[in-house]
Amino acid sequence: MLSLVIRKVWVVLITALLLSVIVFILLRLIPSDPLGMMLPPSATHEDAEALRQVLGMDGSIAKQYGVWLQNAVHGDLGRSIFFREPVTALIKTALPATLELAMVSLVMALLIAIPGGVMMYKFEGRKLEIPADFLLVVLLSVPSFLWGIILIVVLGVAFPILPFMGQLDPSFSVPRVTGFLLIDTLLAGQWAAWWDALRHLLLPAFALALSFSPIIARVLRSSLIEIATEPYVNVVRLRGVSERRILWGHMLKNAALPTLTLLGVQFGFLFGGTLLIEVIFSFPGLGNLMVQAIKNFDLPLIQGVALVFCLLVLGVNFCVDGLYTALNPKLRQA
Amino acid sequence: MKTWCTRVVRKLMGAAAAAVVMAGGAHAAPTELKIAYPVDLPSWDPTAVTFPAGQSLFKAVFDSPTFMDDKLVATPRQIESWKWLDDAGTKLELNLRKDIFFHDGSPLTAEDLKFTFERASKNKAIALNGMMPTVTGIEVVSPHQAVMTFSKPTPTAIKSLAFLTSYILPKAYIEKVGEEAFLKQPIGAGPYRLTGYQRGSRITLEAFDKYWGGKPAIDKVVFEIVPDSSARVAAVESGRVDVSVQIPVREVARLQKSPNLEAKTYPYSEMFILQMPSYVETFQNEHLRRAMQLAIDKQGLSRAFYNNVAQPLSVLATKGSAADVPDFSIPFDREQAIAELAKAGYSKDKPLKMRLLSTNNTFPSDYDMARAIAQMWSQIGIETTVEEITMAKYLELSHSSKLDGVMLYVWANATGDPELGVGRILDPRLRLSTWKDPALASELDALSTEMDEEKRLASYHEIMKRASENAWSLPVLQSISTIAHKKGLNLPTYQTGYILPQDYSWK
Numbered sequence: 001m002l003s004l005v006i007r008k009v010w011v012v013l014i015t016a017l018l019l020s021v022i023v024f025i026l027l028r029l030i031p032s033d034p035l036g037m038m039l040p041p042s043a044t045h046e047d048a049e050a051l052r053q054v055l056g057m058d059g060s061i062a063k064q065y066g067v068w069l070q071n072a073v074h075g076d077l078g079r080s081i082f083f084r085e086p087v088t089a090l091i092k093t094a095l096p097a098t099l100e101l102a103m104v105s106l107v108m109a110l111l112i113a114i115p116g117g118v119m120m121y122k123f124e125g126r127k128l129e130i131p132a133d134f135l136l137v138v139l140l141s142v143p144s145f146l147w148g149i150i151l152i153v154v155l156g157v158a159f160p161i162l163p164f165m166g167q168l169d170p171s172f173s174v175p176r177v178t179g180f181l182l183i184d185t186l187l188a189g190q191w192a193a194w195w196d197a198l199r200h201l202l203l204p205a206f207a208l209a210l211s212f213s214p215i216i217a218r219v220l221r222s223s224l225i226e227i228a229t230e231p232y233v234n235v236v237r238l239r240g241v242s243e244r245r246i247l248w249g250h251m252l253k254n255a256a257l258p259t260l261t262l263l264g265v266q267f268g269f270l271f272g273g274t275l276l277i278e279v280i281f282s283f284p285g286l287g288n289l290m291v292q293a294i295k296n297f298d299l300p301l302i303q304g305v306a307l308v309f310c311l312l313v314l315g316v317n318f319c320v321d322g323l324y325t326a327l328n329p330k331l332r333q334a
Numbered sequence: 335m336k337t338w339c340t341r342v343v344r345k346l347m348g349a350a351a352a353a354v355v356m357a358g359g360a361h362a363a364p365t366e367l368k369i370a371y372p373v374d375l376p377s378w379d380p381t382a383v384t385f386p387a388g389q390s391l392f393k394a395v396f397d398s399p400t401f402m403d404d405k406l407v408a409t410p411r412q413i414e415s416w417k418w419l420d421d422a423g424t425k426l427e428l429n430l431r432k433d434i435f436f437h438d439g440s441p442l443t444a445e446d447l448k449f450t451f452e453r454a455s456k457n458k459a460i461a462l463n464g465m466m467p468t469v470t471g472i473e474v475v476s477p478h479q480a481v482m483t484f485s486k487p488t489p490t491a492i493k494s495l496a497f498l499t500s501y502i503l504p505k506a507y508i509e510k511v512g513e514e515a516f517l518k519q520p521i522g523a524g525p526y527r528l529t530g531y532q533r534g535s536r537i538t539l540e541a542f543d544k545y546w547g548g549k550p551a552i553d554k555v556v557f558e559i560v561p562d563s564s565a566r567v568a569a570v571e572s573g574r575v576d577v578s579v580q581i582p583v584r585e586v587a588r589l590q591k592s593p594n595l596e597a598k599t600y601p602y603s604e605m606f607i608l609q610m611p612s613y614v615e616t617f618q619n620e621h622l623r624r625a626m627q628l629a630i631d632k633q634g635l636s637r638a639f640y641n642n643v644a645q646p647l648s649v650l651a652t653k654g655s656a657a658d659v660p661d662f663s664i665p666f667d668r669e670q671a672i673a674e675l676a677k678a679g680y681s682k683d684k685p686l687k688m689r690l691l692s693t694n695n696t697f698p699s700d701y702d703m704a705r706a707i708a709q710m711w712s713q714i715g716i717e718t719t720v721e722e723i724t725m726a727k728y729l730e731l732s733h734s735s736k737l738d739g740v741m742l743y744v745w746a747n748a749t750g751d752p753e754l755g756v757g758r759i760l761d762p763r764l765r766l767s768t769w770k771d772p773a774l775a776s777e778l779d780a781l782s783t784e785m786d787e788e789k790r791l792a793s794y795h796e797i798m799k800r801a802s803e804n805a806w807s808l809p810v811l812q813s814i815s816t817i818a819h820k821k822g823l824n825l826p827t828y829q830t831g832y833i834l835p836q837d838y839s840w841k
Contacts, residue, residue: 030727043464043764043765043766044763044764044765045733045763045765047458047464048733048765050458051458051459054458054459082376083376083377083533084376084377084379084382084383084459084517085377085517090533093533094533094534149564149565152564152565152568153568156568156572156574157568157571157572160572160573160574163574164565164568164569164574165370165558165560165565165569165574165575166532166535166536166558167532167535170368170530170536170538170556173530278534279561279562280562280564280565281565282534282535282536282558282559282560282561282562282565283534283535284532284533284534284535284536285534288534288535288561289533289534291561292374292534295724295725296376296726297724297726
């Protein structure tokens with residue numbers, strides 16, 4: 001078991017290293033000038049070259065990568081060209097907001113997908129199968145940012161029930177301890193602020209969940225259909241166990257395995273979805289930071305955020321693999 | 335356990351009730367203002383970056399040494415008077431007001447002015463160096479008097495002191511807390527002090543009671559950073575903010591019909607221009623360039639995309655600015671354009687194929703306007719492919735003289751002075767210029783040191799006329815801005831495009 005974990009950790013590290021090389025080289029091959037955005041209109045070519053030297057962007061790509069990697073290993077991802085602050089500090093401030101958003105949307109997606117998947121399994125071969133399939137296709141085809149806009153228009157403007165800007169009402173002031181607002185508000189004993197932070201999370205998280213949940217629901221339904229023909233299900237049925245108990249007590253546990261694998265893979269897409277959702281909802285997370293970095297071609301920040309996104313996806317997959325191993329006795333024995 | 339759970343549930347329910355009450359009262363009180371703003375600041379060092387979109391925020395927190403009024407005339411602000419000490423224009427006496435305080439209560443003096451420029455000169459990455467490159471030093475004469483010296487005559491110094499990157503920083507505070515801490519908790523001498531900042535989300539300002547111009551009428555201003563224009567419209571429509579800046583032009587007419595809102599489109603000191611790369615052989619043909627200019631129906635573009643508010647331009651200057659040449663115009667004339675194109679050897683039967691580059695949504699309706707221009711050119715025999723380009727990519731191409739098509743670009747010049755307009759656009763040595771005529775360099779150099787204002791402006795006007803007649807760079811339209819706000823708010827708009835909550839008040 002330990003050797004399996006060590007092997008997985010190595011895979012994660014090597015993948016992260018390769019990704020950092022790819023991101024670094026690709027960004028430098030794009031014919032755009034990162035200095036262009038910070039120089040005044042009166043800047044001459046000489047001014048640009050001088051600044052390039054100051055920022056250490058005048059060496060070869062290999063040399064620049066070597067310096068960057070050496071610093072990155074020590075937690076220094078460079079300095080943002082646009083924001084003029086250490087990239088690590090910028091990411092540290094923005095990351096909790098994105099993680100919080102992703103976790104809440106994951107919970108919401110599961111709350112929608114598990115009952116949804118089970119219901120669709122139950123509708124199999126019945127009249128409701130076609131409308132359910134239609135609904136699934138609709139949910140699958142609408143991207144999360146469009147859900148975001150629809151939710152703002154309906155629940156933010158037409159029926160102004162929920163807020164859709166930022167993380168917290170400006171009337172609250174919460175000392176940041178962990179960076180996770182839902183935790184910090186509780187630590188500060190500010191219940192009204194906690195509730196307000198949760199309300200601010202609902203719309204963006206729901207927009208992400210609406211795109212994420214149909215994929216999970218579909219895989220769950222397929223798994224359940226497949227498992228329904230397994231001999232052990234028939235054995236349990238012959239024992240006189242109720243269909244409800246067979247489904248929730250036996251089948252769902254086994255159907256969860258492929259769903260879990262999918263969850264790991266799709267989590268990357270969930271992070272991808274935060275990019276536009278955070279912009280639409282003015283959410284101060286990593287996605288918003290990345291969009292600003294791309295707009296301004298802020299190379300150190302783009303590669304820093306990209307690396308963090310990669311590590312997050314790798315980390316989630318690592319955890320999912322661990323869970324999969326824990327849930328699957330065959331893998332444990334191996 | 336059950337009791338604990340019950341307690342938590344009760345507390346949460348109480349919190350929910352409190353939040354509902356707060357939401358009910360979330361409409362801004364008369365002393366508060368919420369503004370949905372499209373961009374965040376790259377840094378709280380106002381001298382570090384040339385970032386036109388952030389100037390409103392910098393002016394609220396730092397104020398400015400001088401100020402461009404609504405007629406784009408430089409007026410006293412923190413500097414109450416000035417005087418050239420020599421005829422050559424290399425020594426400028428600056429007299430600061432004696433009643434200016436930073437937000438920590440310390441007075442603003444000439445030492446702070448000196449510190450600001452010295453700090454910049456030690457760090458090449460600070461953009462103030464590039465904006466006022468001729469400053470060689472500042473001599474402190476008394477706490478409120480300084481003499482600024484220049485390496486060569488600098489007639490535009492006073493205007494530059496009202497423009498990008500010109501802000502006075504607090505010497506004692508920065509030396510005490512350090513650069514990093516200053517950037518996290520900046521203080522200035524402006525009408526508002528920064529009391530809360532969450533990157534990419536919110537900026538909270540509170541009125542400064544020791545501001546030399548008097549405490550602003552609105553006590554608290556919250557800038558909500560809302561990059562998405564639809565969300566900004568939704569924010570003002572739902573009443574969650576009081577003001578929304580830069581909303582889509584098409585939304586203005588709709589919001590004007592709302593009983594609770596006022597919305598308007600107004601021209602300001604930026605202009606759409608077409609940058610012509612002189613190093614591409616095709617564009618060296620003057621007949622072709624003229625044909626391109628004559629074929630653009632600028633008024634039609636204004637009608638189609640900017641509610642007819644954007645003013646058509648014939649020279650590289652905005653209307654009413656010092657650089658403007660009011661008695662000069664190049665009218666839309668398709669027949670003449672066809673004739674000029676024929677002289678260049680092209681026609682509808684033998685069309686020229688070229689590229690028009692444009693950003694998409696970086697400026698209002700930029701890409702749509704580029705497509706319309708391409709359509710107008712196709713009507714005379716120029717088959718134009720419109721291509722989207724990012725600003726960073728454009729800057730790279732411009733920097734390396736590799737721009738192979740015409741670029742639709744927006745030039746910002748809140749001073750209205752020709753030196754910061756045509757003087758930069760046509761300077762062949764600068765990275766942003768695309769019309770690289772070496773002969774213009776010496777001509778512009780001579781003008782940049784001309785101290786006779788009348789003569790200086792007259793000469794610039796001549797260059798601008800020549801630039802338009804020869805179509806070195808094509809002026810298209812004066813840019814527009816849009817704003818929507820709740821009724822009951824006095825909200826003046828300015829030619830500079832600045833959003834200045836210090837001048838707003840609730841009726």
